[in-house]
Amino acid sequence: MLVSLTFDVEQDCPPYLNTTRGMEEGLPKILDLLNEKNVKATFFFTAEMARKYPNLAKRIIDEGHELGCHGFNHERFDKLGKDRAGIIIKKSLSVLREFGDVMSFRAPNLQFPEFLFSILRQNDISVDSSKARYKGYRDGIKFFDGVLEIPVSVTSSVLRLPWIVQKAIHRSLSEPRVYFAHPWNSWL
Numbered sequence: 001m002l003v004s005l006t007f008d009v010e011q012d013c014p015p016y017l018n019t020t021r022g023m024e025e026g027l028p029k030i031l032d033l034l035n036e037k038n039v040k041a042t043f044f045f046t047a048e049m050a051r052k053y054p055n056l057a058k059r060i061i062d063e064g065h066e067l068g069c070h071g072f073n074h075e076r077f078d079k080l081g082k083d084r085a086g087i088i089i090k091k092s093l094s095v096l097r098e099f100g101d102v103m104s105f106r107a108p109n110l111q112f113p114e115f116l117f118s119i120l121r122q123n124d125i126s127v128d129s130s131k132a133r134y135k136g137y138r139d140g141i142k143f144f145d146g147v148l149e150i151p152v153s154v155t156s157s158v159l160r161l162p163w164i165v166q167k168a169i170h171r172s173l174s175e176p177r178v179y180f181a182h183p184w185n186s187w188l
């Protein structure tokens with residue numbers, strides 16, 4: 001069974017809150033648990049959180065996880081023009097790449113128009129995970145403008161359901177199962 005665990009690392013529940021309890025309490029616990037279980041995951045960071053919590057971004061790299069990009073300040077890319085989106089992606093990557101290699105991207109709110117994939121490619125991003133089956137994406141893994149799309153399998157809300165209900169949902173997912181959650185999910 002091929003499973004990919006991914007976390008979107010951002011302020012608590014954007015855009016509704018601007019607290020960072022998830023960063024301070026949630027993310028260190030997630031990292032401790034992954035360490036204990038010897039599981040590697042992908043962490044899509046906003047550049048803002050990497051700047052504010054450089055030790056956590058560093059932990060991702062030092063502990064063998066993948067650092068990905070989740071925009072600068074959780075912008076909605078479907079509401080930006082191509083030029084503005086390009087500037088933000090470049091700026092975010094220049095912050096994140098101070099910590100290590102970054103080759104993957106996930107757009108906030110899983111909203112990333114197809115005409116922006118060429119910008120990812122120009123910025124040496126080779127994998128995107130901004131599309132989701134539950135958001136209407138019907139294709140599987142495929143390339144968009146040279147960037148490999150690996151869609152999210154299921155909404156993070158599923159992970160809050162009672163296990164007996166979740167179990168049936170997990171079983172119905174095709175491989176690779178790509179899950180995502182946030183550092184703030186455990187209490188919001």
Ligand SMILES: [Zn+2]
Nearest residue numbers: 008010108109
């Ligand atoms: Zn997000």
